[in-house]
Amino acid sequence: MAQQHLEPTDPLAGPVTGDALAGYLRSQATEFLRALRQHRESGAQAPGAEDPVDAARALRRSVRRISASLHTFRPLLDTDWSESLRPELAWLSGTLGMEHGYESRLERLLLALHRLSGAVFPAQAVSADAAAGSRGNASGGTPSTPTPDRGNLTVGAAKAGALLDRQLTLARTRAHSTALQALGSSRFHAVADSIAVLASEVPLTRTAGTTDLHPMATAAQERLEDAVTALPLVTAGHPYNAEALVHGLSPDPSPHPQDAPWHQVRLLLRLHRYAGEVLCGTNPSVEVRLLTAGQALDRHRDASEAAAAAAAAARTPRIAPATAYALGVLHADQRHEVEAARFAFQQCWQKQAVGTP
Amino acid sequence: MAQQHLEPTDPLAGPVTGDALAGYLRSQATEFLRALRQHRESGAQAPGAEDPVDAARALRRSVRRISASLHTFRPLLDTDWSESLRPELAWLSGTLGMEHGYESRLERLLLALHRLSGAVFPAQAVSADAAAGSRGNASGGTPSTPTPDRGNLTVGAAKAGALLDRQLTLARTRAHSTALQALGSSRFHAVADSIAVLASEVPLTRTAGTTDLHPMATAAQERLEDAVTALPLVTAGHPYNAEALVHGLSPDPSPHPQDAPWHQVRLLLRLHRYAGEVLCGTNPSVEVRLLTAGQALDRHRDASEAAAAAAAAARTPRIAPATAYALGVLHADQRHEVEAARFAFQQCWQKQAVGTP
Numbered sequence: 001m002a003q004q005h006l007e008p009t010d011p012l013a014g015p016v017t018g019d020a021l022a023g024y025l026r027s028q029a030t031e032f033l034r035a036l037r038q039h040r041e042s043g044a045q046a047p048g049a050e051d052p053v054d055a056a057r058a059l060r061r062s063v064r065r066i067s068a069s070l071h072t073f074r075p076l077l078d079t080d081w082s083e084s085l086r087p088e089l090a091w092l093s094g095t096l097g098m099e100h101g102y103e104s105r106l107e108r109l110l111l112a113l114h115r116l117s118g119a120v121f122p123a124q125a126v127s128a129d130a131a132a133g134s135r136g137n138a139s140g141g142t143p144s145t146p147t148p149d150r151g152n153l154t155v156g157a158a159k160a161g162a163l164l165d166r167q168l169t170l171a172r173t174r175a176h177s178t179a180l181q182a183l184g185s186s187r188f189h190a191v192a193d194s195i196a197v198l199a200s201e202v203p204l205t206r207t208a209g210t211t212d213l214h215p216m217a218t219a220a221q222e223r224l225e226d227a228v229t230a231l232p233l234v235t236a237g238h239p240y241n242a243e244a245l246v247h248g249l250s251p252d253p254s255p256h257p258q259d260a261p262w263h264q265v266r267l268l269l270r271l272h273r274y275a276g277e278v279l280c281g282t283n284p285s286v287e288v289r290l291l292t293a294g295q296a297l298d299r300h301r302d303a304s305e306a307a308a309a310a311a312a313a314a315r316t317p318r319i320a321p322a323t324a325y326a327l328g329v330l331h332a333d334q335r336h337e338v339e340a341a342r343f344a345f346q347q348c349w350q351k352q353a354v355g356t357p
Numbered sequence: 358m359a360q361q362h363l364e365p366t367d368p369l370a371g372p373v374t375g376d377a378l379a380g381y382l383r384s385q386a387t388e389f390l391r392a393l394r395q396h397r398e399s400g401a402q403a404p405g406a407e408d409p410v411d412a413a414r415a416l417r418r419s420v421r422r423i424s425a426s427l428h429t430f431r432p433l434l435d436t437d438w439s440e441s442l443r444p445e446l447a448w449l450s451g452t453l454g455m456e457h458g459y460e461s462r463l464e465r466l467l468l469a470l471h472r473l474s475g476a477v478f479p480a481q482a483v484s485a486d487a488a489a490g491s492r493g494n495a496s497g498g499t500p501s502t503p504t505p506d507r508g509n510l511t512v513g514a515a516k517a518g519a520l521l522d523r524q525l526t527l528a529r530t531r532a533h534s535t536a537l538q539a540l541g542s543s544r545f546h547a548v549a550d551s552i553a554v555l556a557s558e559v560p561l562t563r564t565a566g567t568t569d570l571h572p573m574a575t576a577a578q579e580r581l582e583d584a585v586t587a588l589p590l591v592t593a594g595h596p597y598n599a600e601a602l603v604h605g606l607s608p609d610p611s612p613h614p615q616d617a618p619w620h621q622v623r624l625l626l627r628l629h630r631y632a633g634e635v636l637c638g639t640n641p642s643v644e645v646r647l648l649t650a651g652q653a654l655d656r657h658r659d660a661s662e663a664a665a666a667a668a669a670a671a672r673t674p675r676i677a678p679a680t681a682y683a684l685g686v687l688h689a690d691q692r693h694e695v696e697a698a699r700f701a702f703q704q705c706w707q708k709q710a711v712g713t714p
Contacts, residue, residue, distance in 0.1 A: 118604035157606040239596030240697030247475035248686050249514040314682045321681035325671045328685020329605050336693055340597030 016279050018076045018208030024278045025069055029199035032062040036192060039183070056096055056179075063093045066195070068274040072220045076211055078203035081194075088191045095182045098175035101305070106168040108306045110161055112333055113326070117157045156322030160330060163313050163323060217275040224268040228349060231261055236342040237350070244339035245332055256335075259304045262342065266297035289352050296345035303337035310334060373636050375433045375565030381635045382426055386556035389419040393549060396540070413453055413536075420450045423552070425631040429577045433568055435560035438551075445548045452539045455532035458662070463525040465663045467518055469690055470683070474514045513679035517687060520670050520680060574632040581625040585706060588618055593699040594707070601696035602689055613692075616661045619699065623654035646709050653702035660694035667691060 035058035042052040067089040070082045182188055235241050247256060273290045314327040392415035399409040424446040427439045539545055592598050604613060630647045671684040 113606065115599070116602060116604075116606040118607045154606055239700055240693065242472070242690075242693070242697075245473060245686070245690055245693075247473070248690070249470065249473040249511055249683050250475045314678065319678050321671065321676050321678055324678035324682040325685040325688075326606050328682040328687075329602070329689045330685075331682075332686045332689030332693070333599075333602055333605070336597065336599070336602075336689070340599075343596055 015212045015214070017213065018073075018204050018211050021069065021073050021076055021208070021213060021278055022202040022204055025066060025202045026199055028062045028065045028069070029195045032059060032066070032195050033192075033199060035059040035062060053100070056100070060093055060096050063089050063096070064270070065274050065277070066198070067093065068271050069278060072271055072275045073213060073216050073278070075216065076205055076208035076213075078205065081203045085191070085194055088187070088194075092182070092188065092191055095179055099172055099179055102168050102172035102175055104302065105306050105309055106164060106172070108302060109164050109168075109310060109330060109334075112306070112330055113157045113161050116326075116329060116333060117154050156320075156326035159320060159323040160310075160313070160326035163316060163319065163327075164309065167313055167316075168309065213275075213279055217272075217279055220268075220272050220275045224265065224272045227261065227265045227268050231265060233346050233349070236339075236346040239343055241339065244342070245335045248332060248335055256304065256308075256338075259300070259338065262297060262300050262345075263304075266294070266301060269294050269297060289348070293345055293348045293352065296341050296348055300338055300341035300345065303334045303341060307331050307334035307338065372569045372571070374570065375430075375561050375568050378426065378430050378433055378565070378570060378635055379559040379561055382423060382559045383556055385419045385422045385426070386552045389416060389423070389552050390549075390556055392416040392419060410457070413457070417450055417453050420446050420453070421627070422631050422634070423555070424450065425628050426635060429628055429632045430570060430573050430635070432573065433562055433565035433570075435562065438560045442548070442551055445544070445551075449539070449545065449548055452536055456529055456536055459525050459529035459532055461659065462663050462666055463521060463529070465659060466521050466525075466667060466687060466691075469663070469687055470514045470518050470521075473683075473686060473690060474511050513677075513683035516677060516680040517667075517670070517683035520673060520676065520684075521666065524670055524673075525666065570632075570636055574629075574636050577625070577628050577632045581622065581629045584618065584622045584625050588622060590703050590706070593696075593703040596700055598696065601699070602692045605689060605692055613661065613665075613695075616657070616695065619654060619657050619702075620661075623651070623658060626651050626654060646705070650702055650705045650709065653698050653705055657695055657698035657702065660691045660698060664688050664691035664695065 035055050039052055039055035039059060042055055067086060070077060070086050070089070074082060232243070235243055243258070244256075247258070269290065273287075273294065276290070310327045310331040314324050314331070392412050396409055396412035396416060399412055424443060427434060427443050427446070431439060589600070592600055600615070601613075604615070626647065630644075630651065633647070667684045667688040671681050671688070
């Protein structure tokens with residue numbers, strides 16, 4: 001049970017060396033190859049194959065972990081090898097994530113439009129559909145897609161929804177093609193070959209087998225803590241501080257610069273969490289706290305990008321004023337989601353700081 | 358010092374009878390007549406006359422208190438007299454309040470547009486102006502008006518600001534004419550005559566002089582507490598509950614029905630506070646708590662009406678999409694102010710409930 005409370009920096013933790021890193025990388029590489037095989041089978045419509053979406057998610061999951069470990073434990077790995085692999089993993093992770101990004105952004109925005117129209121909350125309708133599907137469907141069809149329909153929306157909201165649907169579906173289709181092209185490219189095959197080698201043989205430095213991983217994990221934790229310290233957490237802890245919507249009508253079409261430090265903390269939190277996986281394996285007590293903080297930052301990122309998508313859609317030429325009005329309300333709604341996510345992170349982090357011995 | 362903690366329902370408080378009510382009504386009637394004289398002098402540009410805005414505010418202030426006392430302590434007053442005067446006071450209070458309402462709504466919306474544009478916050482500029490004015494102005498001019506200019510606004514926000522300025526200034530001008538007409542009407546002169554009589558002779562019932570006021574004040578307090586109990590305070594106490602913007606895109610152009618119970622509590626809180634004034638005079642310790650709760654509800658009402666004004670402006674025919682977008686952002690911003698005000702009231706009320714012995 002004492003094991004459950006270990007932190008990477010716990011002085012009671014025994015030495016964990018490069019061998020543990022090698023084990024972690026091998027298992028993640030194996031996971032990658034398994035997901036890749038699944039993805040190919042599902043693409044080929046093999047009987048019993050898993051959903052290609054699940055397979056793509058599993059691919060991204062292992063790529064993120066390999067990439068993070070190469071970064072955090074850099075001194076223990078062959079420099080040429082890791083320096084050449086890391087940008088390739090970043091490319092792959094980015095390319096594979098785009099499609100899912102557009103899909104979830106559209107879903108988030110359509111759900112918000114329904115909520116703002118006072119319509120029946122579509123999540124309920126979706127659950128009801130899914131339940132009906134699982135009870136058996138006479139026509140043998142699959143349960144309806146989780147993207148809510150726009151039947152209950154008012155005129156402005158309906159037009160805004162149709163516009164977002166058109167724009168984000170187009171972007172998603174393009175991202176899908178790009179991802180398929182990427183998976184068929186020689187560039188991808190080179191990455192896959194590297195990871196296939198990694199599954200059996202990790203290029204550690206000569207001294208890595210006896211080097212303690214803790215200082216590097218601690219450094220990752222400190223980078224996170226420094227970045228959190230630089231966040232405006234006092235403001236974020238005051239509900240309704242109206243900070244996230246400042247510049248909401250600024251002419252700058254780029255994403256809000258105030259969001260960047262939060263996005264950075266999100267990435268550093270992930271590096272810290274994966275470093276913990278290398279050292280302790282998956283530790284439920286650490287995981288829950290970090291996962292909750294991470295979920296708040298995921299929500300922050302998602303709402304930030306959804307707000308930007310609504311603002312971008314409002315710049316479409318020749319839209320009706322009612323459409324633009326609905327997009328303005330939607331943008332502000334998502335910026336308040338950004339603010340709410342910051343508040344949630346602040347609350348979670350504060351508890352975490354108090355809870356740590 | 359013990360006096361500071363008295364509540365209207367405090368069992369230690371000695372009997373307060375209809376004589377105290379008569380004294381309160383006489384002083385408020387005197388206050389009304391003084392404000393009316395000031396208003397006439399300021400309208401006639403008499404030298405040294407006070408600002409007509411201040412005089413109108415003082416008029417409304419005394420009318421509200423007389424009207425509230427007639428309501429709360431109804432059984433102690435001549436029925437025919439009070440029943441005929443109350444609707445006249447409501448008419449007067451409403452008519453005199455319109456102009457100020459439009460003015461402060463426009464100011465609130467223009468300030469919000471500046472904040473949302475990331476422009477220099479005009480309140481700071483206004484303070485700086487006021488400070489410069491108070492330090493002595495070489496040209497002898499008055500400090501600039503607190504209504505912010507639109508110089509720093511972006512195109513959509515600037516157009517939205519100009520539209521709101523046009524619409525609300527027109528409404529304000531009409532309200533000003535209506536108020537002036539009202540103050541010159543025979544209907545108003547009849548009210549003023551009634552109040553002039555009230556300044557010397559309050560039409561109490563025969564038994565009022567020996568009747569304790571506490572039960573009636575307690576009833577007013579209970580009506581307030583019942584109405585507060587019916588509010589969704591649990592939801593309001595959860596920051597970022599996103600409740601105020603539900604129906605933000607609903608096709609119904611009428612004000613949000615969810616706001617009505619809060620507006621009602623605002624009126625009942627005022628009745629309770631004025632009843633306290635009759636019984637205890639102005640009691641600083643009670644006043645601060647009730648004033649803070651009342652200010653939250655004032656902010657709720659103001660933001661609710663400002664949000665409705667932004668939504669109404671967005672329905673103007675032939676506006677540019679950028680204008681409509683800015684009005685959508687502005688509407689959502691003010692609805693979040695509504696939510697923030699509910700949260701502030703909940704926090705204040707909770708403290709009050711805990712703080713009461």
